[in-house]
Structure formats: C-alpha cells, structure tokens
Amino acid sequence: MARTVIANVMVVDGTGAPAAVRDVWLEDDRIDTVAPPASSHGRAAVVAGDGLALAPGFIDVHSHADRSPFQADVDDTKILQGITTEVVGNCGSSPLDGDGPTDYLAALDHVHPVTNVAPLLGHGSLRRRIMGMARRAPSAAEARTLRGWLERALDGGAFGLSSGLFYAPGSYADAEELALLLQGLGSRPLVYASHIRNEGSRLVEAVDELLAVGRLAGVRLQLSHHKAAGVPNWGRTATTLAHIHAAREEGVEVGLDAYPYTASSTSVSANLPGWVLEGGVDAALARLADPVALRQIQHECEEAPRDGEWESMVAASGYDRMVVASNPAGGVGEGQALTQYARERHLSPFEGMVHLLAASRLDATMVVHSMDEGDLLRVLGDPQCWIGTDGVMGARSARPHPRLTGAFPRVWREFVRNRRLLAPEEAIRRMAGGPAAYFHIPDRGRIEAGWVADLVLLDPDQFADGSTFEHPWVPPRGVRGVWIAGRRVVAEGRYFGQGAGRRLRPAAG
Ligand SMILES: [Zn+2]
Known part of the structure; x- marks a missing residue:
C-alpha cells in the first residue's frame, strides 16, 4: 500500500512547541516521519496541506x-x-x-x-x-x-x-x-x-x-x-x-x-433535595405525588435552599434560566424554559417542574444558564x-x-x-x-514519529462551532480531515469511518 503524506501543512504538534510547516508521513497506524516539506513525494498518496493546520486528534x-x-x-x-x-x-x-x-x-x-x-x-x-x-x-x-x-x-x-x-x-x-x-x-x-x-x-x-x-x-x-x-x-x-x-x-x-x-446542563431531577431520590425512581415519584412531601420539597427548593451539603439550583439560578433540553416522554417541552413549560399547563413553575419530572420518570434534562x-x-x-x-x-x-x-x-x-x-x-x-x-x-496526543496517527486537519481561519442553543445540531465548520490510527474517517466535514476507534488501555506508570 502506498504511503500517505500530508504535505506542506502547518504542524501544531500538541506539545505547545511553535508550529512549523512540515510533511507528515503516515505508515500503517503510525506517524512515520515529520520532515521539512519536500518538492516531490514519489508514489505516496498526497493530501495537500497548504494553508491548513494539522493537529493531533x-x-x-x-x-x-x-x-x-x-x-x-x-x-x-x-x-x-x-x-x-x-x-x-x-x-x-x-x-x-x-x-x-x-x-x-x-x-x-x-x-x-x-x-x-x-x-x-x-x-x-x-x-x-x-x-x-x-x-x-x-x-x-x-x-x-x-x-x-x-x-x-x-x-x-x-x-x-x-x-x-x-x-x-x-x-x-x-x-x-x-x-x-x-x-x-x-x-x-x-x-x-x-x-x-x-x-x-x-x-x-x-x-x-x-x-x-x-x-x-x-x-x-x-x-x-x-x-x-x-x-x-x-x-x-x-x-x-x-x-x-x-x-x-x-x-x-x-x-x-x-x-x-x-450554561451547564444536567438532569431536571438534580433540582430535587437529595432525600427525595433516596430509594430510587419509584420512591422519588411517590414523594412527588404526596402533597405533604411536595410542600417540603418546594420549601427546600425555593425558600430554604440549603440543607447541609445540598443546595438548591432553583434558588441560585431560577426557573427562567432552566430550559428543557430533552424529555424522553415524547420530547414535550424541549426548548422551553421551565417557566414557560409551566405556564402552558396553567401551573406554577414548581408544579411545572414536578409535572415534567413525573412525565419523564425523572429522565428529563435541562440547560441552565448559570x-x-x-x-x-x-x-x-x-x-x-x-x-x-x-x-x-x-x-x-x-x-x-x-x-x-x-x-x-x-x-x-x-x-x-x-x-x-x-x-x-x-x-x-x-x-x-x-x-x-x-x-x-x-502514544496519542502528539505529532511525532512513532506516535499513533490520530490527526485532525483544520482550516485555521474557518474552524468554528456551528451549533447554538437554538440549533444544537449544526455541525462544525473547517474540519478538512480526521484520521484514527492512520485511517481517514472524516473528509470535508463528513464522517465515513465505519468505526475505526477502539478501547484504549492506560500507559503503565
Ligand atoms: Zn458532571
């Protein structure tokens, strides 16, 4: 098999050392050579790196x-x-x-x-x-x-x-x-x-x-x-x-x-005092259905926000900074603040949160602008x-x-x-x-001869996130290629790798 060379590319090697333009030769799963750019590469498969940056995966x-x-x-x-x-x-x-x-x-x-x-x-x-x-x-x-x-x-x-x-x-x-x-x-x-x-x-x-x-x-x-x-x-x-x-x-x-x-993100159930979750999901749902327990939970969430180590996120951030991220119960309410979710159901914010928790069997998640x-x-x-x-x-x-x-x-x-x-x-x-x-x-995290060829080829002027809170699935821009163990798995922003990854084991010592 012909060797691959990523040619004339700005190598940012992962150690913090100054970037330099190099040819990076790959052989099987490894980086074979990192060398000054050559004018010809023989019969190697050449990936043009002009104007691009190459980093460790x-x-x-x-x-x-x-x-x-x-x-x-x-x-x-x-x-x-x-x-x-x-x-x-x-x-x-x-x-x-x-x-x-x-x-x-x-x-x-x-x-x-x-x-x-x-x-x-x-x-x-x-x-x-x-x-x-x-x-x-x-x-x-x-x-x-x-x-x-x-x-x-x-x-x-x-x-x-x-x-x-x-x-x-x-x-x-x-x-x-x-x-x-x-x-x-x-x-x-x-x-x-x-x-x-x-x-x-x-x-x-x-x-x-x-x-x-x-x-x-x-x-x-x-x-x-x-x-x-x-x-x-x-x-x-x-x-x-x-x-x-x-x-x-x-x-x-x-x-x-x-x-x-x-903003952070976590389960909506993280808003509940720790004692509510004791004994598992069914025990917690029973407490959320018990008016006496509910009054206590609301009190701790909203008015007495500290009990030993536990602290109420509701008190610190407020329901309006909490946005439903996922609701396994049919996606209901996703993208809505908890206040809005509650309002649509003619509930108080606390009741809305409990409604969501019960409907999702505690599995709903949220984004918190905290x-x-x-x-x-x-x-x-x-x-x-x-x-x-x-x-x-x-x-x-x-x-x-x-x-x-x-x-x-x-x-x-x-x-x-x-x-x-x-x-x-x-x-x-x-x-x-x-x-x-x-x-x-x-053997990973560096561009150096002998290291595993996990690599990312970037356009440094274009590399950017596409996703927002409104549109979280927009993919990034500017990723021109990704390699795992020498196999190219992304080209021009598209994944076609068919599972080149594997479980790693820690280095000794
Ligand atoms: Zn965490």
Whole structure:
C-alpha cells in the first residue's frame, strides 16, 4: 500500500512547541516521519496541506458517551469536531450492568466505536451496585467489596475512578469514604475525576474536599467541568484556583476541565433535595405525588435552599434560566424554559417542574444558564485546564446543550481566533498533548514519529462551532480531515469511518 503524506501543512504538534510547516508521513497506524516539506513525494498518496493546520486528534476528557458505541444511530458528534478519543464514565456514572466491573470494558472490545474510548469507573454506579441507594457509610465488608471492584476495573484497563458527589448516591459518600477507596493506588496510572459536591455557594469547600481526597489518598485529581454556578456565586473561581495552585505547590496533582459556555446542563431531577431520590425512581415519584412531601420539597427548593451539603439550583439560578433540553416522554417541552413549560399547563413553575419530572420518570434534562464569563475565562486560563464536551448524544430531535457538537471548535473560534486568549499551540496542547499525558493515554496526543496517527486537519481561519442553543445540531465548520490510527474517517466535514476507534488501555506508570 502506498504511503500517505500530508504535505506542506502547518504542524501544531500538541506539545505547545511553535508550529512549523512540515510533511507528515503516515505508515500503517503510525506517524512515520515529520520532515521539512519536500518538492516531490514519489508514489505516496498526497493530501495537500497548504494553508491548513494539522493537529493531533483531540481528546475529550469529559464525555458521557459511554453507550454510543453500542447504539444504532452513529454518534458523529465528537469526530466531526476533530475529537478522536473520549474519556467516558464521568460524574460517577458508568455502565455497570453485567456481572462485574470489567463487563463493559470487555463489551467495548467487541464493537467498533467512532472514536477511541478511555473508560473511567463511576463511583456512584459502583456504590449503587454494591449498596443500593443506601444513605449511609459503607460497612467494612461493603468497603472491601467497593475496593475489590475498583481494583478489578483498574486491572481490566480502566483509566481511573470518577465521582458525582452532587448526585445520589455519590452524595451519600464523604471524603473519607473516597480517600479510603483510593488509598494506596497512587502508584497506578489512574486519575480520580470528580463532579464535586457543590458548584454554588459551597464551591470552595467542595474543591477543598477534592484536594483533601488527593492529599489523603495520594492520587492524581481531575476537577470536572469547573464552574461557579448561580448568580450569587460568580467570581468564586478566583478562590478555588488559588487553592488549586497552592495544592500543586505542595505536590498534589490537580487537573481540571471546562466546556467553553456559560450554561451547564444536567438532569431536571438534580433540582430535587437529595432525600427525595433516596430509594430510587419509584420512591422519588411517590414523594412527588404526596402533597405533604411536595410542600417540603418546594420549601427546600425555593425558600430554604440549603440543607447541609445540598443546595438548591432553583434558588441560585431560577426557573427562567432552566430550559428543557430533552424529555424522553415524547420530547414535550424541549426548548422551553421551565417557566414557560409551566405556564402552558396553567401551573406554577414548581408544579411545572414536578409535572415534567413525573412525565419523564425523572429522565428529563435541562440547560441552565448559570455562569459568568469571568469565571469561564479564569478557568480556561489555567495551564492544566483541558477541554471536555460533557456531551452525550440523545435523540436527534432533542435540544441538547450545543457543547455536544461544538465545544472544541468553539474554543478555537472564540478563544484562539477572536479573543486571542490562547495561542494556537497552547490551545492544541490543552486539547491533545496535555490531557493525553495527564490521563496516561499512551502514544496519542502528539505529532511525532512513532506516535499513533490520530490527526485532525483544520482550516485555521474557518474552524468554528456551528451549533447554538437554538440549533444544537449544526455541525462544525473547517474540519478538512480526521484520521484514527492512520485511517481517514472524516473528509470535508463528513464522517465515513465505519468505526475505526477502539478501547484504549492506560500507559503503565
Ligand atoms: Zn458532571
């Protein structure tokens, strides 16, 4: 087979080094040579790179597309952004429906994912599997079982553990439980990624809790989708970043990630106090049908917005900043603010929310316009802030957060090209070389001889997100080609790869 050369292209190699015009030769699944441009390429298949930039395939460190490789509707939302590897199993949630923690990993080996997949084990899923929705500390026997399953997952190739301390049952775990679970695993190539307990008024305490787990357990930390949510909490990332920098000075390894928007997205049920969800969906729906419980829930959501660690997003952001993103019950209300959804049913906003929760059996999701740009810029300014989509593809008719299809090109358009907050080389380092090294993803994230040929060819003047909150499915512009392990899977913005991705395993040490 003739070799391929991407010729006369501006190589942004993923390390942060200055870009340079090169010929990049591919051989099988690898980058064979990176050389000054030649005037002739013999019998090689030439991809003209004139005026274009070549970067390592992007690494989405915060994906929720755990199930995409198994779904009939081909998930091209990431590959069309130039993402070639997704870290899945985030926010404490990972598929754990077989006989053990490695069933999902093994299943991934039998399918052909669109992108490479680097799975984390979800602490919430694990805890629910072992302890149900019990709101208490694990017994000694349960703690041993939790640890045993974690070790088996790591032995089977998981890249680490994620937690979602904001969500039940992760919220039922304290720092000590997590530190004990992770203790002594620091010599393994793992990351502990956390959707922390509170992203609002107790944000600083929640970041401190993560740092404490890192200190106690001696493991590498990843602060997921770092933000300050809710108007009264804007500006708090100045404090959290100061704490993170101080921890790094002590030797604690702390990475973070962000999606470049001032709106978040989560399940509508995240608006409910933790006790409502105790015991599972049916127990929660029974409480939502009980007038006495409902009065208490409304009181906590709207008037007494703090109960220990739990904090009401309704109180911090308001129903009018919450827009229905998906409703598995026929898509009803998608694109409407909760206030509008309620008004159309002649309900109060609270009643409207409960109506939506009941109709969707707690499965509806929402976009929340909860953040300030100052915090976003501050977080993106951290040299160890990687990029994540936080995306999962649902029904194509739904109204998901545009980050699903646009997060990476938006970083380029808005923060590289328009505002010049990030140099191109630095942006590509944050999207590729930096996270690959941090997450122990071997042989990827760099353009260098011998590395795997996961690549994205961009028009640097055109690369941009197409998606908006109104029209979240418009694909990005300016992606001229994507390769996975030397196979071209995208040309001129179209995916035709037929599943060139595979499950990755962490590098040793
Ligand atoms: Zn999360």
